[in-house]
Amino acid sequence: MSNDDTAIISLVRELNSVTNLNYNVLISDHLGRSSYREKYVYIYREDILKPTQWYHYDDGCENCGTDVFIREPFVARFSSITTELKDFALVSIHTSPDYAVREVDALQDVWEDAKQRLLMEDILILGDYNAGCNYVKSSHWPNIRLRQETSLQWLIGDSEDSTVSTNTHCPYDRLVVGGASFQKAVIPGTAKAFNYHVAYDLTYEMAKDVSDHYPVEVELLNDPLYNNEKFKISSSIGISGGQSLNGVCNCLGVDFTSCVGRCGANSNSFPCNCNTSCSNSNKCCADYQASCKD
Numbered sequence: 001m002s003n004d005d006t007a008i009i010s011l012v013r014e015l016n017s018v019t020n021l022n023y024n025v026l027i028s029d030h031l032g033r034s035s036y037r038e039k040y041v042y043i044y045r046e047d048i049l050k051p052t053q054w055y056h057y058d059d060g061c062e063n064c065g066t067d068v069f070i071r072e073p074f075v076a077r078f079s080s081i082t083t084e085l086k087d088f089a090l091v092s093i094h095t096s097p098d099y100a101v102r103e104v105d106a107l108q109d110v111w112e113d114a115k116q117r118l119l120m121e122d123i124l125i126l127g128d129y130n131a132g133c134n135y136v137k138s139s140h141w142p143n144i145r146l147r148q149e150t151s152l153q154w155l156i157g158d159s160e161d162s163t164v165s166t167n168t169h170c171p172y173d174r175l176v177v178g179g180a181s182f183q184k185a186v187i188p189g190t191a192k193a194f195n196y197h198v199a200y201d202l203t204y205e206m207a208k209d210v211s212d213h214y215p216v217e218v219e220l221l222n223d224p225l226y227n228n229e230k231f232k233i234s235s236s237i238g239i240s241g242g243q244s245l246n247g248v249c250n251c252l253g254v255d256f257t258s259c260v261g262r263c264g265a266n267s268n269s270f271p272c273n274c275n276t277s278c279s280n281s282n283k284c285c286a287d288y289q290a291s292c293k294d
Helices: 008-018 097-118 180-185 204-210
Strands: 023-027 041-045 049-056 076-082 087-094 125-129 172-179
Touching: 008 023, 008 041, 041 076, 076 097, 076 125, 087 097, 097 125, 097 172, 172 180
Parallel strands: 087 125
Antiparallel strands: 023 041, 049 076, 076 087, 125 172
């Protein structure tokens, strides 16, 4: 995505024009460690959904190589009028394929942090986890904390295929939900990858032009007492999610010759490897062979 928000705002305007509904969009900072960066966005119907809080997860300092995620998660809390679940939070993530195991494991920390910051349990962690096939293998799951957390429900299973390619069958995109009220609000059987290729009778090339992944979706129970109340419609499109904290840091006391506490070394189960986030060094950390493993 470009550094400005022109494209996504134009898309939302077109969506409003085609549907005659009122959509708006909450937009994250430009996230990433290199010249290739991305933004997370939440597109929502603002007459029935309202973002009430949002922030970027602080995962450490990019300049020092002490950050955890290539693109740190963007957290947003929403108020909903039409569903039984009135208050919930969403955590968006797009993991790096090369470090998907470490990043999916670290989502446990993001979830714990969100519960403390928002003082709530009803949280859905959603996005492209790259959680399948060669990126996250079955042998990895026993050591991934987010998967072993018994209070969480993984709505998209390991047998799902969220890839458009006819040569792959991978459950890269996931929905992981916490909180008894949120879990109760999920309509059973509605969580799935939406195969728009088939639904809209597209050719394979047309489907690939849209995305190489299918979106994942889930439906929530409607409020039977909903009385057609509406939120106020904004006069403009596009809400800034603010700046990530990753650029606001210094590297005082950081040993750039060592992998300890750097380069993805954020857990005993998944220490660093050579080419994660040693961004201030042209070579591997000096103690890579001794201190780190793949």
